[in-house]
Amino acid sequence: MQECVKLYEYLAKRIPKQSILVYFTGKKGFHIECEPVALGINPSNTLPKVFRYIATKLKKDLELVSLDFSVYDLRRMWRLPGSKHQSTGLYKTLLNPLGNDSILYSDQETIVNYSSTLQPIDVAEQSFAYSANEWYRENIYEMEEDEKRKDNPLDYFNKFGSKAFKDLKETHKVFDRDALLHGCSAVARLKKQAEEQHFLEHEARLFLCSILTYTEDSIKFLHEILSNCSDYSFDKSSAHINDWVKRRQMGTGGRPFTCDRANAVGVGCGECKLERKNKWAQIGNKYVETTEKSSPSPIRYAYKNIKKEENNGNKKSR
Numbered sequence: 001m002q003e004c005v006k007l008y009e010y011l012a013k014r015i016p017k018q019s020i021l022v023y024f025t026g027k028k029g030f031h032i033e034c035e036p037v038a039l040g041i042n043p044s045n046t047l048p049k050v051f052r053y054i055a056t057k058l059k060k061d062l063e064l065v066s067l068d069f070s071v072y073d074l075r076r077m078w079r080l081p082g083s084k085h086q087s088t089g090l091y092k093t094l095l096n097p098l099g100n101d102s103i104l105y106s107d108q109e110t111i112v113n114y115s116s117t118l119q120p121i122d123v124a125e126q127s128f129a130y131s132a133n134e135w136y137r138e139n140i141y142e143m144e145e146d147e148k149r150k151d152n153p154l155d156y157f158n159k160f161g162s163k164a165f166k167d168l169k170e171t172h173k174v175f176d177r178d179a180l181l182h183g184c185s186a187v188a189r190l191k192k193q194a195e196e197q198h199f200l201e202h203e204a205r206l207f208l209c210s211i212l213t214y215t216e217d218s219i220k221f222l223h224e225i226l227s228n229c230s231d232y233s234f235d236k237s238s239a240h241i242n243d244w245v246k247r248r249q250m251g252t253g254g255r256p257f258t259c260d261r262a263n264a265v266g267v268g269c270g271e272c273k274l275e276r277k278n279k280w281a282q283i284g285n286k287y288v289e290t291t292e293k294s295s296p297s298p299i300r301y302a303y304k305n306i307k308k309e310e311n312n313g314n315k316k317s318r
Helices: 002-012 047-062 108-114 130-149 153-160 177-183 185-197 202-211 216-226 234-250 259-264
Strands: 020-024 030-034 165-167 171-175 277-283 286-294 303-308 315-317
Touching: 002 020, 002 030, 002 047, 020 108, 047 130, 130 234, 171 216, 177 185, 177 216, 185 202, 185 216, 202 216, 202 234, 216 234
Parallel strands: none
Antiparallel strands: 020 030, 165 286, 171 303, 277 286, 303 315
């Protein structure tokens, strides 16, 4: 019970209390559940791996001896709230209904007596919590960094080979809104859809996020488009944008949609005449040209690359 309270107090500093559900199982154990809406958790095949990673980290960081990992097994049963335990006759009981944790902080005898009769299992209405989502995503980033450390960069180099080396120049992007809207009919169409229908499909939002997250100006334009949707939330949109940028920085995702991918999920222009070019892979502070062809992307229209001249410091567009 002490470890249950310890874990609850740790989570309560990061997740709203009404989004942390602590149950007495009806025998001797406790279940702690975190509401996915508050953390911004979406359905995914990787969730079991993510949850196990977070649990492993918490067990180590908080020195939790009694944390049971068998609950993550595929065939493991999870007792429903309000169900009666077959051997004790006690109910699986919510100990902090609607965020009120007074029962949780009582003693074992009080909890057992409280669980001898069926108690309310009402859960507060949930909403997205930016800080909770940030904590959840940081755990995912750490997991992905751990996996990335296992990769051998030489394997990647050998896989693609090289035709030449290219020095990495100091550059920054300048967003060109007009060029993007003129060059990519898909982005222009989705902008108009948001303004007139006040709705964008999930894939459409991902597509726009993949293109419009490289500069402050482009992110502002992305918010401008999304704000026309009836379900727009600045905090939730910002969390998704930050996640996209973070994954790109880590090299684990966040890449711009290609025209092929956009067309495949039904948000592209339907056809693309952009030229395919060789991909360049970054190795240390160098770029290596590979023989693999890149699929064209609307990002070519969205930005101008600006580099600083080494001699006089003047900026030059390219």
